[in-house]
């Protein structure tokens with residue numbers, strides 16, 4: 001049954017994992033996402049749905065547990081925040097190379113280094129451009145509400161299994177910690193052994209006489225075959241770019257100016273749009289929901305309509321590179337950012353639009 | 362010579378005293394001739410065949426010379442990142458507790474980069490079997506010093522011999538994990554003589570059987586040779602192992618379950 005609840009973003013991740021029939025969660029505490037593991041430990045889903053919840057000895061161990069579970073065809077996830085996600089990168093690369101489906105949540109905090117526990121969006125490059133070694137892509141989803149935190153766990157698993165590719169939820173301490181009303185989707189049961197065999201016939205569940213052995217590996221010593229494998233991955237990423245682009249257009253129909261922002265920055269820009277409109281500035285917002293695949297086409301088209309674009313991020317300017325690539329020089333694209341855990345206010349963002357784009361024309 | 366003696370007349374079921382296990386893939390091993398890895402593979406597969414658990418077993422290969430174990434063992438297998446096999450195996454077993462799960466790891470994999478994963482899987486008492494091939498060197502990468510390299514022993518990164526003052530002491534991982542409450546059975550074996558092969562096989566059998574009891578982790582170290590890394594012939598390497606490795610890594614059970 002659908003259910004309304006007031007919850008934190010991190011709790012919504014955990015509750016959604018139970019509800020979408022996840023088989024396992026493996027994590028290690030780090031602010032600002034520890035509530036995910038805490039919620040799961042308090043809920044004891046292992047007694048209800050049979051979902052395994054384990055506090056690992058490190059993020060490294062946790063991501064490799066995800067590798068092991070995903071290789072058995074199980075629905076498994078992990079969550080962490082920036083320094084912990086850095087530790088997971090070798091494992092993520094293995095998961096991408098072995099084409100395993102899983103969900104990885106990064107509740108980003110400011111960096112570099114140990115940085116700050118305050119929210120940030122400074123892991124955009126790491127999430128979207130690789131992070132770990134080798135030629136690979138993650139499917140990257142950027143929730144802008146607690147509702148989307150819950151919904152994207154389900155969406156993340158669906159896409160991960162559809163493409164046999166790891167999916168990342170790239171969020172931050174704002175969305176992770178804030179409380180909002182959530183409509184929780186109906187619980188679905190965990191897959192049975194038979195369903196797993198059907199969905200993931202490649203999984204290592206024990207070799208039966210009716211088939212060859214299943215091997216999950218990312219090792220391909222023969223370069224010619226490794227190249228073929230990377231080509232196969234490339235074709236998959238092209239397919240994902242074709243089918244899975246998601247974005248939200250807010251007041252774009254008559255917009256003369258455009259904000260581009262994801263996650264919590266988009267929430268701030270949404271307010272700035274209303275404030276700008278009240279002042280008579282025809283401004284809209286494009287909110288990429290998938291950061292990979294990036295909504296290039298819609299930006300390319302909007303660039304013909306608007307006079308200038310302000311990219312707003314809680315970092316030094318990361319997504320702005322993709323915005324500029326998409327716009328391809330058609331209009332001016334500027335970046336406005338706060339970082340190190342600082343959060344811009346709507347006034348500040350609107351002022352930046354006026355100064356950098358409207359006035360600076 | 363009697364004319365009726367043919368190959369067919371000799372190769373008969375009733376004359377058969379030993380046969381290659383069906384669970385080894387019919388493929389030339391990638392290991393150097395004389396290396397202990399091959400024997401350990403065979404024993405393990407014999408054990409699975411005798412227990413009739415091929416369809417119930419998931420193996421985790423390491424990074425090291427045994428990275429390609431999945432090419433030779435006819436069971437479902439995963440290849441784990443360097444040192445992480447115990448974490449991978451933990452998840453596999455937790456998610457499929459009815460299955461038999463083992464890791465097969467070298468000393469660099471298990472006792473250097475994977476120390477944390479090894480100790481914590483042991484300490485949690487995961488119901489898995491860890492098979493630890495200790496050859497005192499990094500075989501795969503060309504003979505560098507391992508955490509288990511003996512004092513004075515030469516390797517490509519300790520070319521004048523391991524100097525413990527600067528390079529540290531060899532680590533007795535097996536004794537260490539035996540201290541942990543989560544381990545149920547801990548033993549050290551070798552596979553360089555027929556007698557030792559028989560004992561090692563018994564140990565592997567016990568370690569796999571233990572998974573049915575749900576009492577904790579079984580840890581089987583196999584002190585082995587790396588004739589290539591040690592720059593010796595296989596025969597010399599086995600002799601060197603007896604004279605140098607065994608005094609430091611004595612064979613035998615270290616922790617046996619009290620029945």
Ligand SMILES: Cc1ncc(C[n+]2csc(CCOP(=O)(O)OP(=O)(O)O)c2C)c(N)n1
Pocket residue numbers: 424425426427443466467468469470471494496498499500501502507587
């Ligand atoms: C993260 C990482 N670091 C280093 C390596 C390189 N590497 C591959 S195998 C190996 C050591 C293997 O030695 P051991 O575990 O003792 O196994 P053996 O080859 O002797 O059987 C190393 C350092 C790697 N593959 N990954």
Ligand code: SF4
Pocket residue numbers: 391392393395396397398426496500501586587588589590
């Ligand atoms: S390098 Fe050493 S451990 Fe590796 S196969 Fe050769 S002898 Fe065995």
